[in-house]
Amino acid sequence: MQTVDLRLDPRWVVPVVPRGALAAHSVIIDAGRIVAVVPVAEADRDYDATEHLRLATHALMPGLVNAHTHAAMSLLRGSADDVALAPWLQDHIWPLEKAFLSPEFVHDGTLLAAAEMLAGGVTCCNDQYFFPDAAARAYQASGMRAMLGLAVLDFPTAYAVNADGYLQSGLAARDKWKHEPLLSFSLAPHAPYTVGDASWKKIVVYARQLDLPIQTHLLETRDERSRSESEFGIDPLRRLHSLGVTGPGFIAVHGTHLEATDIELLVAHACHIVHCPTSNLKLASGIAPVTELVRRGVNVAVGTDGAASNNRLDVFGEARLAALLAKGASGDAGAIPAATALQMATLNGARALGLERDIGSLEPDKQADVIAVDLGALAHAPCYDPVSHLVHVTGRDQVTDVWVAGRRIVAERRLTSIDTDELASRARFWQDRLQSQQTSPAK
Amino acid sequence: MQTVDLRLDPRWVVPVVPRGALAAHSVIIDAGRIVAVVPVAEADRDYDATEHLRLATHALMPGLVNAHTHAAMSLLRGSADDVALAPWLQDHIWPLEKAFLSPEFVHDGTLLAAAEMLAGGVTCCNDQYFFPDAAARAYQASGMRAMLGLAVLDFPTAYAVNADGYLQSGLAARDKWKHEPLLSFSLAPHAPYTVGDASWKKIVVYARQLDLPIQTHLLETRDERSRSESEFGIDPLRRLHSLGVTGPGFIAVHGTHLEATDIELLVAHACHIVHCPTSNLKLASGIAPVTELVRRGVNVAVGTDGAASNNRLDVFGEARLAALLAKGASGDAGAIPAATALQMATLNGARALGLERDIGSLEPDKQADVIAVDLGALAHAPCYDPVSHLVHVTGRDQVTDVWVAGRRIVAERRLTSIDTDELASRARFWQDRLQSQQTSPAK
Numbered sequence: 018m019q020t021v022d023l024r025l026d027p028r029w030v031v032p033v034v035p036r037g038a039l040a041a042h043s044v045i046i047d048a049g050r051i052v053a054v055v056p057v058a059e060a061d062r063d064y065d066a067t068e069h070l071r072l073a074t075h076a077l078m079p080g081l082v083n084a085h086t087h088a089a090m091s092l093l094r095g096s097a098d099d100v101a102l103a104p105w106l107q108d109h110i111w112p113l114e115k116a117f118l119s120p121e122f123v124h125d126g127t128l129l130a131a132a133e134m135l136a137g138g139v140t141c142c143n144d145q146y147f148f149p150d151a152a153a154r155a156y157q158a159s160g161m162r163a164m165l166g167l168a169v170l171d172f173p174t175a176y177a178v179n180a181d182g183y184l185q186s187g188l189a190a191r192d193k194w195k196h197e198p199l200l201s202f203s204l205a206p207h208a209p210y211t212v213g214d215a216s217w218k219k220i221v222v223y224a225r226q227l228d229l230p231i232q233t234h235l236l237e238t239r240d241e242r243s244r245s246e247s248e249f250g251i252d253p254l255r256r257l258h259s260l261g262v263t264g265p266g267f268i269a270v271h272g273t274h275l276e277a278t279d280i281e282l283l284v285a286h287a288c289h290i291v292h293c294p295t296s297n298l299k300l301a302s303g304i305a306p307v308t309e310l311v312r313r314g315v316n317v318a319v320g321t322d323g324a325a326s327n328n329r330l331d332v333f334g335e336a337r338l339a340a341l342l343a344k345g346a347s348g349d350a351g352a353i354p355a356a357t358a359l360q361m362a363t364l365n366g367a368r369a370l371g372l373e374r375d376i377g378s379l380e381p382d383k384q385a386d387v388i389a390v391d392l393g394a395l396a397h398a399p400c401y402d403p404v405s406h407l408v409h410v411t412g413r414d415q416v417t418d419v420w421v422a423g424r425r426i427v428a429e430r431r432l433t434s435i436d437t438d439e440l441a442s443r444a445r446f447w448q449d450r451l452q453s454q455q456t457s458p459a460k
Numbered sequence: 461m462q463t464v465d466l467r468l469d470p471r472w473v474v475p476v477v478p479r480g481a482l483a484a485h486s487v488i489i490d491a492g493r494i495v496a497v498v499p500v501a502e503a504d505r506d507y508d509a510t511e512h513l514r515l516a517t518h519a520l521m522p523g524l525v526n527a528h529t530h531a532a533m534s535l536l537r538g539s540a541d542d543v544a545l546a547p548w549l550q551d552h553i554w555p556l557e558k559a560f561l562s563p564e565f566v567h568d569g570t571l572l573a574a575a576e577m578l579a580g581g582v583t584c585c586n587d588q589y590f591f592p593d594a595a596a597r598a599y600q601a602s603g604m605r606a607m608l609g610l611a612v613l614d615f616p617t618a619y620a621v622n623a624d625g626y627l628q629s630g631l632a633a634r635d636k637w638k639h640e641p642l643l644s645f646s647l648a649p650h651a652p653y654t655v656g657d658a659s660w661k662k663i664v665v666y667a668r669q670l671d672l673p674i675q676t677h678l679l680e681t682r683d684e685r686s687r688s689e690s691e692f693g694i695d696p697l698r699r700l701h702s703l704g705v706t707g708p709g710f711i712a713v714h715g716t717h718l719e720a721t722d723i724e725l726l727v728a729h730a731c732h733i734v735h736c737p738t739s740n741l742k743l744a745s746g747i748a749p750v751t752e753l754v755r756r757g758v759n760v761a762v763g764t765d766g767a768a769s770n771n772r773l774d775v776f777g778e779a780r781l782a783a784l785l786a787k788g789a790s791g792d793a794g795a796i797p798a799a800t801a802l803q804m805a806t807l808n809g810a811r812a813l814g815l816e817r818d819i820g821s822l823e824p825d826k827q828a829d830v831i832a833v834d835l836g837a838l839a840h841a842p843c844y845d846p847v848s849h850l851v852h853v854t855g856r857d858q859v860t861d862v863w864v865a866g867r868r869i870v871a872e873r874r875l876t877s878i879d880t881d882e883l884a885s886r887a888r889f890w891q892d893r894l895q896s897q898q899t900s901p902a903k
Contacts, residue, residue: 094841095848101793133839298788299852301795328852329839338781345741350544352744395880396576396772398537399891405538409742409771414857437838448842 021047022423024066027077027389029403030054032379033363036356038403044077046385049423053381072418074393076403078359079378080140080162080386080419081332082366085232085270085291085320088144088152088163089126091133092117092447094324102238102300110325116454117447118175120151125443127155132435133330135161137413140386140421143268143291143320143370145205145232147176149190153200160426160434162386164370166205166232167191169220171213180216184223191227199422201372203230203268209253210241214260221261230371232268232291233257238302239274254279263288268369270320271296272310273303280306280313289316289369292361294338295329296322307339308347311357318366333413336362340408355408385423391415464490465866467509470520470832472846473497475822476806479799481846487520489828492866496824515861517836519846521802522821523583523605523829523862524775525809528675528713528734528763531587531595531606532569534576535560535890537767545681545743553768559897560890561618563594568886570598575878576773578604580856583829583864586711586734586763586813588648588675590619592633596643603869603877605829607813609648609675610634612663614656623659627666634670642865644815646673646711652696653684657703664704673814675711675734676700681745682717697722706731711812713763714739715753716746723749723756732759732812735804737781738772739765750782751790754800761809776856779805783851798851828866834858 023046029038032054043060045052055063090110097109123146134142144152145166156163167187169180177183184204191202204220206212212220212233224231236242236253245253254275257263263286270291275283283290292305310317319335321327336358343353353361367377375384392406394415400406419427426434466489472481475497486503488495498506533553540552566589577585587595588609599606610630612623620626627647634645647663649655655663655676667674679685679696688696697718700706706729713734718726726733735748753760762778764770779801786796796804810820818827833854835843840853862870869877 092842095844095852098845098848098852099787099794099797105793129838129841136839295784298784299793301787301791301793303791304788328848329855331855338784341738341741341781344542344744345747348744348746350548350742350744351542354542395572395884395887396579398572398884398887399535399894401538401891401895402541405541405771409538409541412772412774412855412857414855441838441841444838444841448844451842452844 018065019063020065020067021045021052022067023047024060024064024069025072025077025387025389026057026070027072027075028392029076030379031076031078031359031404031407033079033360034378034380038076044379044387046387046420046423049385051379051381051383051385054379072389075389075391075417076407077379077387077389078407079363079376080388080421081138081362082318082370082377083134083139083142083321083330083332084318084366084369085293085322086130086142086144086330087146087323088130088142089123089146090323090325091130091330092122092126092444094328096325096451102302105300105326113451114174117451118147120148122447123148123151124155125447127152128159128435128440129444130324130330131155131159131161132432132437132440135159135419135426136416136430136432137331137333138388138390138416138419139330139332140388140419141366141370141372141376143232147174149187150193153190153194153197156200157197158434160199160421160424162199162376162421164201164203165190166203169204169206169216170211171216172211180212180219184219188223201370203232205232208234209245209256217257217260217262224266230266230268231262232270235269235272236274236279237271237297242274252279254282258282258286266371271302271305273297273305275306275310280310280315283315284313289318291318291320291369292339293320293322294335294342296326299326304342304346307343308349308352311353316365316368317361318369319361331413332362333411337408355405358408359404385420387420388416389418391417461508462506463508463510464488464495465510466490467503467507467512468515468520468830468832469500469513470515470518471835472519473822474519474521474802474847474850476522476803477821477823481519487822487830489830489863489866492828494822494824494826494828497822515832518832518834518860519850520822520830520832521850522806522819523831523864524581524805525761525813525820526577526582526585526764526773526775527761527809527812528736528765529573529585529587529773530589530766531573531585532566532589533766533768534573534773535565535569535887537771539768539894545745548743548769556894557617560894561590563591565890566591566594567598568890570595571602571878571883572887573767573773574598574602574604575875575880575883578602578862578869579859579873579875580774580776581831581833581859581862582773582775583831583862584809584813584815584819586675590617592630593636596633596637596640599643600640601877603864603867605642605819605864607644607646608633609646612647612649612659613654614659615654623655623662627662631666644813646675649674649676651677652688652699660700660703660705667709673709673711674705675713678712678715679717679722680714680740685717695722697725701725701729709814714745714748716740716748718749718753723753723758726753726758727756732761734761734763734812735782736763736765737778737785739769742769747785747789750786751792751795754796759808759811760804761812762804774856775805776854780851798848801851802847828863830863831859832861834860
């Protein structure tokens with residue numbers, strides 16, 4: 018008998034690897050890692066667990082990975098609906114950020130986003146915003162796993178004045194936090210159209226020296242290709258490729274207007290795509306060619322984007338919409354079956370972030386990033402296939418318990434790491450400030 | 461001072477008519493109807509309420525209308541994913557119905573659907589299935605408002621053998637239940653391609669004699685137009701028009717492949733369209749031209765379709781997806797703003813069902829079909845515009861209280877009318893029967 022920290026006995030284990038649902042299995046956790054996924058009888062025989070939790074109506078699955086978000090923009094949730102990407106940025110988001118962006122804004126907004134994501138079963142996110150030191154403080158307080166994208170722009174914000182300034186500030190934050198086990202880092206130039214060649218070249222050098230992924234917004238809107246061709250004489254992805262950006266450490270976000278030649282290049286260089294279906298629809302950007310990407314073997318993860326363009330940080334919702342949209346857009350009802358959608362929301366996100374050895378599935382030796390989803394409610398009855406239900410029926414409100422690296426962050430629907438009353442009052446503080454600044458901040 | 465049954469003081473009233481949100485207002489209810497929506501000071505002065513409920517973080521709005529569903533198919537939820545409409549019907553749904561369709565199946569499935577819908581804020585649905593007497597019993601027990609579509613097909617089921625049989629059984633159920641105030645009836649020929657001209661003519665005669673709406677599935681899939689043209693020499697909608705079906709009592713469901721000439725005809729005859737975005741994507745049927753329909757003034761409501769093709773009976777989800785898809789499909793981020801989406805899910809549904817004088821908005825003299833939605837959770841913070849949040853943030857899990865005709869059916873998230881344990885055991889009974897019948901019923 019091996020003594021271990023925790024044994025979980027759910028109705029089903031949905032480990033993602035292998036696909037499908039296992040009945041009458043236990044998940045064994047010790048020192049923050051998964052020790053085994055074994056039949057209940059074997060668990061009885063081999064393990065003596067300090068804590069033993071029975072989850073009679075639940076599916077246990079890996080924590081969801083939100084592979085693209087701007088967490089602190091939770092404070093701008095619903096502040097600018099019904100406009101396209103360009104005016105949304107130029108007339109709404111950038112002016113608000115100019116007025117309010119600060120370490121305090123980023124800390125409070127990131128903590129608000131982390132609280133929402135954790136409660137909804139998201140144990141890891143890929144964040145891309147400013148003041149990463151403030152964001153890191155929030156993630157550490159929340160107990161959530163995160164990759165922090167170190168923003169780079171060629172124009173000034175309250176955070177930095179030019180590309181060198183962004184890089185210096187970002188890398189200083191990384192130096193400060195790089196030993197924090199739940200945090201990792203990437204370089205996050207905003208987009209090909211906001212970052213010039215000179216800055217991209219520096220980013221590639223740093224990425225190689227420090228072994229950091231690069232993430233950027235790519236081909237989110239239709240006009241990015243033609244603008245790039247007239248400005249640089251080349252389409253955006255081939256421009257990045259010529260600058261040395263592509264490779265298995267390259268995370269391209271959106272890819273809404275990818276064409277066949279782009280997909281060839283993504284395949285050839287093992288790049289990742291983060292699909293953000295809600296944001297792409299809400300900003301009328303378009304629908305990414307997910308069915309074709311998956312068919313060609315590109316690793317496709319899902320992301321919520323920021324709460325200013327979604328307006329939920331709900332990865333269950335994104336996985337469902339990814340499956341539905343793929344069917345509708347391809348005309349093939351068999352496109353993106355439930356098991357694939359669930360993998361996009363877990364393991365594929367881990368792969369995109371370069372964390373697939375640690376998270377994304379319930380396999381021995383992986384970190385114990387685990388969520389329990391109650392499929393016992395009437396709205397889930399009957400249940401012929403829990404994998405189908407997790408994609409096509411489950412709402413994030415069915416998440417009852419969340420562990421990150423073995424620490425129980427959500428217990429029976431309550432956040433254990435965050436003072437939610439204090440956080441709500443900080444959200445009200447920022448709402449009041451934004452509303453007092455503008456007579457009509459909402460529209 | 462007028463003595464009334466109930467006064468509700470929410471954070472916001474979102475009455476749908478007029479658009480927008482009212483702060484510091486009370487909703488006054490008496491004898492099952494809305495008496496007034498007035499400022500709190502006026503309520504204090506004019507009304508003495510037997511029950512006075514303060515909902516400090518809630519929006520109060522009209523109950524949602526699910527304008528198209530097959531309620532009893534809740535028992536087939538998730539039984540056939542990843543297939544298109546034709547094989548979904550022919551290889552999965554019709555064989556299952558052949559084996560299991562009975563009054564007990566319909567009663568239990570309808571009650572299960574009603575429980576799910578009520579808990580999610582749906583106070584009225586437009587149901588289209590078999591054995592309407594059994595469905596009526598379930599709705600009466602649940603306290604939900606429903607329009608029962610009396611199914612007509614030209615081929616036999618366990619319910620009837622031919623069109624005359626369907627009509628006789630349906631109209632007998634209507635005669636039995638027509639004095640029940642929460643129930644109404646329509647004639648529901650399945651589709652142009654499953655019902656011949658002779659049956660359509662009889663249906664039109666009954667509809668005129670009895671003043672009943674007609675609802676049918678129209679142009680759900682691409683091939684319906686060409687098949688109709690080769691079989692009947694005319695497209696489906698003009699065929700129905702030539703048979704006398706069109707008019708303000710005609711509810712066309714889906715309309716996924718409506719063309720400009722169809723829309724002209726819908727406009728000219730004041731017909732209604734029920735948009736079912738999730739089902740249309742999941743079965744890869746397509747995306748209805750909602751932006752153009754709304755621009756032309758067609759009344760567009762939303763529906764979930766049955767739980768075998770959705771797999772949620774979640775009208776908040778359908779309203780959000782309708783808004784998102786309209787933006788994505790039209791390329792206009794301003795398409796279907798939140799207030800329009802909310803109206804589609806409430807008042808437009810009432811209009812489609814011919815119930816707009818009684819339900820669909822919080823206006824004096826209307827029936828008190830009212831729901832309270834808690835916008836106080838962290839995932840709703842901050843809140844610059846409650847109407848935006850109700851569409852783009854709110855999940856059905858935020859519904860805390862539901863009144864139908866003034867009766868509180870959901871109180872603090874608990875169904876007051878339904879024994880949920882007994883209902884869960886009935887769902888398990890049917891799941892076991894379906895699973896024992898087939899070695900692989902799920903796929």
